[in-house]
Amino acid sequence: MNTFHPDFLGETARRIGLKRYPNVRQFVVQHLYPDTLRLLLLLHDFVAIECVVGIGYSGNESVVDALKRAGIRVVTPAFADLEHTVREELARALSVCQTNNLKLILHEVGGYAIKALHEHFAEACETVIGAIEVTKQGVWAAQSLPELRIPQVNCAQTRLKEIEGKMVGEAVVSSLDNILRDMGYAVVGRAALVNGYGWVGKATANSLRQRGLRVSVNDCDIIKCVEATVDGFAVVRQPSDIESPAIVIGASGRESISAQVIDNLPDRCFIVSGASKNHEADLDHLASLTVRTRPIHRHVDAHTLKDGRTLLLVNKGYPVNFTGSSVPDEIVEFLFAELIMLVPALLDHDLEPGIYPLKDEHEQIAAQIWLDLR
Ligand SMILES: NC(=O)c1ccc[n+]([C@@H]2O[C@H](COP(=O)([O-])OP(=O)(O)OC[C@H]3O[C@@H](n4cnc5c(N)ncnc54)[C@H](O)[C@@H]3O)[C@@H](O)[C@H]2O)c1
Structure with missing residues (x-):
């Protein structure tokens, strides 16, 4: 661990007077990076962790070892087994x-x-005080439940999270650039299509433009299409209007590289996700068209299709920035400072089931600490 790293998280716990909750346990589903290690070790002192399920485990053994040395149970499923593992481990933690x-x-x-919890253990909801959540994806998951039975407090839509989105877009493009360089390709002068012009998509489009690509944008929200136009991007409104991009990136949080889009992609187009799961591209459709798949890089598979085209799927459809260093720790840590504040927001109040964003005044504290310590 980098010992020169400012103690943003410890300082947050001190400034808000975080206390110990001896009768509460945490069930954690998180990435396993050095920044999450700092977060989890700190939080474990206040709310003991029952289990950590690692997302997208990429072999960060030192993080796993450090958690285990702290007496924390850690499981590291492959992406494809994540949901199953969460279900099994949650059953254990509830018991x-x-x-x-x-x-x-x-x-x-x-x-x-x-x-x-809601789909398999609804009867156990009374054991669960609530959830703390970092991402919009997690808020969308709670919103999609027929009946939300617990409170979910979140820092998914804060102003600092929007600022992080800029860094995510940059990380998406820089990870992709590294992969293409490894393969001997230059991104400059190529055409790219970005699906989704939200926080991450907008930053991705800008970052691509800064690297000299010709960027088009598609968003299902017509107002976002206007915004992209005013920002100087070409806007694609129908899959049939796609003009031979060399790279298509999904940053919508949903399926945006649909069957129709895939059908319109040119030969040797890279398919890339900048979201948080493997749902941006219709991978079933791609598989149904594929006659042969072969790895051409550690993070790229060439899919040769029945119609003769070859499409290049990056990181098997999972986010490209999960292939290496993503957003710098010190950026992520202002979000983790917010996450620490969600703990008393959940545990010191008797909240009804519902979705509760972090309060503005708490966000100000995270911002102050970050600027003070940097
Ligand atoms: N890779 C990472 O490290 C990382 C980090 C943070 C967030 N994320 C993920 O990135 C995704 C986007 O986050 P955001 O904060 O930009 O969300 P956002 O809500 O700000 O933006 C999403 C945009 O996509 C558009 N959209 C939705 N469905 C679409 C579709 N089918 N086709 C085209 N456009 C569509 C929406 O209208 C919206 O403008 C989320 O899944 C989020 O969890 C990834």
């Missing part, structure tokens, strides 16, 4: 809490546990 008369909170990125 431990019920046996020992403890309460549980969910601490997660992406809404996996809140979904599993």
Whole structure:
């Protein structure tokens, strides 16, 4: 661990007077990076962690070892097994809490546990005080439940999270650029299509433009299309209008590289996700068209299709920036400071089921600490 790293998180806990909650346990679904290690080790002192399920485990063994040394149970499923593992581990954590008369909170990125709780263990909701969530994806997961039975407090739509979105777009493009360089390609002068012109998509489009690509944008929200036009991007309104991009990137949080889009992509087009899961491209459709797949780079598979085209799928459709260093830790940590503040926001109040964003005044504290310590 970098010992020169400012202690943003410890300082946050001190400034807000975070206290210990001995009768509560945490069930965590998180990435396993050095920044999350700092967060989890700190939070474990205040709300003991029952289990950490690692998302998109990419072999960060030192993080796993450090968590285990702290006495924390860690499981590291492959992406494809994540939902199944969350369900199994949640069953275990609920049972431990019920046996020992403890309460549980969910601490997660992406809404996996809140979904599993409602779909498989609804009768155990009274053991769960609530969930703390970092991403819009997780808020969308809670919103999609027929009946939300617990409170979810989140820092998914704060102003600092929007600022992080800029860095995510930059990380998406820089990870992609690194892969293309490895393969001997230059991105400059190529055409790219970005699907989704939200926080991440807008930053992705700008970052591509800064690297000399010709960028088009598509968004299902017509107002976003106007914004992209005013920002100087070409806007694609129908898949049939796509003009041979060399790269198509999904940053919508939903399926945006649809079957129709895939059918219109030119030969040797790279298919890339900048979101948080593997749902941007219709991978089933791609598989149904594919006659042969072969790896041409550690993070790129060439899909040769029945019609003779070859499409180049990056990181098997998972976010490209999960292939290496993504957003710098010190940026992510202002969000983690917000996440720490969600703990008392959830545990010190008797919240009804519902979705609760972090309050503005709490966000100000995170911003102050970040500027003070940087
Ligand atoms: N890769 C990462 O490290 C990382 C980090 C943060 C967030 N994310 C993820 O990025 C995704 C986008 O986040 P955001 O904050 O930009 O969200 P956002 O809500 O600001 O933007 C999403 C945009 O996509 C548009 N959209 C939705 N469905 C579409 C479709 N089918 N086709 C075209 N456009 C569509 C929406 O209208 C919206 O403008 C989320 O899944 C989020 O979890 C990824």
